[in-house]
Amino acid sequence: MVLPATSLASAQATVGDPASQVTQLLARVHHLQARAKLAERRYGAVFNSVANSVNEAIRADQSSSDVAIRAAEAQSQLVDRVRGLYESGGSIAVYAAVLDSGSLTSLSDRTEMATRVVSAQMADVRSILRRAAGARLAAANAELRERGKIRTERGIVGAANHVQRLLAEQKALLAAADQRLAAVQAAEAALSAETTSFGSITDAAIANLRILPPSNQYLALYKSAAATCAGLPWTVLAAIGQVESGHGRNDGPSSAGAMGPMQFEPSTFERYARDGNGDGVANIMDPADAIYSAANYLCANGAGRGPSALSNAIFHYNHAGWYVEMVLKLSGMYSAQYS
Numbered sequence: 001m002v003l004p005a006t007s008l009a010s011a012q013a014t015v016g017d018p019a020s021q022v023t024q025l026l027a028r029v030h031h032l033q034a035r036a037k038l039a040e041r042r043y044g045a046v047f048n049s050v051a052n053s054v055n056e057a058i059r060a061d062q063s064s065s066d067v068a069i070r071a072a073e074a075q076s077q078l079v080d081r082v083r084g085l086y087e088s089g090g091s092i093a094v095y096a097a098v099l100d101s102g103s104l105t106s107l108s109d110r111t112e113m114a115t116r117v118v119s120a121q122m123a124d125v126r127s128i129l130r131r132a133a134g135a136r137l138a139a140a141n142a143e144l145r146e147r148g149k150i151r152t153e154r155g156i157v158g159a160a161n162h163v164q165r166l167l168a169e170q171k172a173l174l175a176a177a178d179q180r181l182a183a184v185q186a187a188e189a190a191l192s193a194e195t196t197s198f199g200s201i202t203d204a205a206i207a208n209l210r211i212l213p214p215s216n217q218y219l220a221l222y223k224s225a226a227a228t229c230a231g232l233p234w235t236v237l238a239a240i241g242q243v244e245s246g247h248g249r250n251d252g253p254s255s256a257g258a259m260g261p262m263q264f265e266p267s268t269f270e271r272y273a274r275d276g277n278g279d280g281v282a283n284i285m286d287p288a289d290a291i292y293s294a295a296n297y298l299c300a301n302g303a304g305r306g307p308s309a310l311s312n313a314i315f316h317y318n319h320a321g322w323y324v325e326m327v328l329k330l331s332g333m334y335s336a337q338y339s
Contacts, residue, residue: 001244001258001265001318022184025177029170036166043159202322209326211333214238214247218261219338221288225276225295231304235338237294239330240317248287262290272297 214222218241226234238247244263245251251261258265269284274296276288283289294317301316302309314324 001254001256001263022177022180025173025180029173029177032166032170032173036163036170039159039163039166043163202325206322206325206329209329209333211330211337212242212246213337214241218247218287218291221276221291225292228274228292229295229299229304231306232295232298232310233331233335235331235334236298236303236310236314236327237291238334239327240294240314241291242330243323243326251285260284260290261287262294264290264293268297269293272300 219238222237222241223234226232226237241247241261244258245261248261251259251263253259254263256265260269264284266284269282269290272293273282273284274289274292275282276290276292277286281289282293284293298313298317301313303313304310311324311328314327315321317323317327
């Protein structure tokens, strides 16, 4: 059947491409991997900040404890020193010594000396106590700061959860990609099996082809029409005539509206019509007009310019690979039969 000129470019249905879907899924995985790396760095920064905060609070507390211990030790030493003075007689002993010596100057000197010793010890204790108080305050402030920092860094949990969500999403996408790939592989295997099966059916059918001898009228028309296109074998016209109508035995309109011995669509016949019998009228139902028009159509599409161009011209007549194989097979059989 000759297709109309407007149908030579067949439309293709748009379908989802599984391989393309897999590529898109993998692209999303790569994007998530980049986001996960950023989230992991944020998690590491937050976690290290929290750990450092905890360690700083411990160091501050330890420093405060060390100073407090030194202050307590100094204060205890002062108490022991004063207690020792008084246990040795304290001021009474000093006064008695002065009376025994009869010297008020000696009393004054010894009292001043005791006072200086105690005062110096007390000054040391007060200094250590001030340092202890400062250390305790610094520790308390450090603890408050670090606790505040810890509170502000509670996002560590959120950061960790975010990383986990991104990793889980990647895992799900990769699983989906695996499923799509499995589906693609299964579809390819099925297509390969179908192609093999179809090819086997086609090969078997073509191998069983037999030529249908044309009438003398048709035989003469095939040969004379082929002569109008240099290089076009008449056997190709004979093969098309057999496939399309059995050499005019079934030239009624087909379900697609094709008519005549060569099964032209009326619009295509009008474009390529030839008056094969010379009566001044190109009639789609007339064998001579139909066969000469078929030769013109094939010639216009490259027939006569070599085997490849001939196959392409036959494909234009009917867009099917099996049709080309069938016509060429019959053409060879006609050549062998009528050589």
